[in-house]
Amino acid sequence: MPGLPSDETLTREGLAVQDAKAPILLIACGALAREILALNKANGWDHMTLTCLPAKYHLYPEKITEAVEEAVARHRDAYDQIFVVYADCGTGGLLQAKCDELGVKMVAGPHCYSFFEGNEAFSERTEGGEITAFYLTDFLVKQFDAFVWKPMGLDRHPELRDMIFGNYTKLVYQAQIRDAALLEKAQDCARRLGLEFEYRFTGYGDLETALRGVAGKT
Structure with a gap:
């Protein structure tokens, strides 16, 4: 995708507005x-x-709720509509409450693992006992070291692996695109964590459904 920053830049800095003239702004996670x-x-x-x-x-x-609030305030006057492309993402309901207060909509669901798989399907799996799975998306496979290996100290203390992941049984790779190199890397992530591996091609799931709803409201 020409012009798009590297995954490392999306992790550290995010992405500037792509087209200031469009009437709808999506404020999303990098x-x-x-x-x-x-x-x-x-x-x-x-x-x-x-x-x-x-x-x-x-x-x-x-940090997410405050950062979203600041982004909405910064851009509100320039757009007819703003849509927040985050799920709850660990905010404990604070992000939803803030979006309600600001009068903007957001993606439904607890996190991206849920809406990529489909919130209903993900809920059924969880209720059916899938509570010992560790999930990765395309982005998180590519940024595994930055989001998992280093923040958890496994690069410095590999002996922590069994303590941190001892209650997990498998790594589930939710793939948005079909990419052999990403599949191989995801399998390596599972090996490094000592977990069984499961591949699921989810595509864009409820993310696409949500954006279709926004796209139709011009």
């Missing part, structure tokens, strides 16, 4: 930038533009 831009392009949604907060905020979910 981990979703490629997927959102791919959907916009595939569907001809040129009336929706994107800006992203740093993906690293998922390591500090207490």
